[in-house]
Amino acid sequence: MSVRIADLTIGEGRPVAVLGGPLLVELSPSVELDALAGPAVAVVVDDLALVRAAARLALPVILRRPREASLMEWLTAADRCEAEGNPSVVLCEAVPDLALMKAARAESGRPVIVDLGKDAVLAGAAVAAGADGLLLDPDAPSEVVDAAVEDARLIGAVVRPEAPEDLPQARAAIDRTDAALAVILERRAELAGAIQRLKPVGGFAGRDPERERKVVAAMAQRAPRLGEPGLRPIMAAVIEAGLHAAEREWPARASR
Ligand SMILES: O=C(O)C(=O)C[C@]1(C(=O)O)C=C[C@@H](O)C=C1
Known part of the structure; x- marks a missing residue:
């Protein structure tokens, strides 16, 4: 299954992917791991137990926090990915608890994206809280995608100072x-x-x-x-x- 990410180059955050561009793949126990490494640019992991397997794919890993996982469990899984030799970990807050997202970003120093599902209503709030990127459901209507990108752009411009390098x-x-x-x-x-x-x-x-x-x-x-x-x-x-x-x-x- 592919997921879309709204390109968000604001703040010190790195762009995670370009909307409608690269393919992301969700990792689940039923997915053939070897088949993934081809066209995908990143792998999305929902089940923290799968993080070791995902790390070995040599793709950036988007580690989505399961509802029941604590901040500590989430960050420990990210460290496990790095210990497995894959430091390209992006945390993804799916619940979304913006205070927890902020804490994860501050404590881990890793980029954190917020999964908005099909709704753009929290896009601006997520950016204001420091999100490095936004994840939208692949079925989200194009108006929702446009609204999320617009809110991210406008609110980011006001509340997130930038330090461009070129x-x-x-x-x-x-x-x-x-x-x-x-x-x-x-x-x-x-x-x-x-x-x-x-x-x-x-x-x-x-x-x-x-x-x-x-x-x-x-x-x-x-x-x-x-x-x-x-x-x-x-x-x-x-x-x-x-x-x-x-x-x-x-x-x-x-x-x-
Ligand atoms: O505050 C007013 O009285 C306005 O008419 C608004 C406004 C403005 O655009 O801010 C416009 C003209 C006046 O000279 C002063 C201010």
């Missing part, structure tokens, strides 16, 4: 940040539009320089590299773009 990595990281920025800018324009409809005088006619100064000062606390001088022209442009959008949507109200 130009392509840095550009990929900035693309993720810009994706989050676009979502925030769109949301801000929507809110600014709502404010224009609530103000006695909306649009450019109701512009409030003192409020704009406060907006910039508050943002500078979170953006010290840019500071107020850097943010002032950016926010002037953002605010004006919001007012133009409001005028386009509510011509009569915004310029009243």
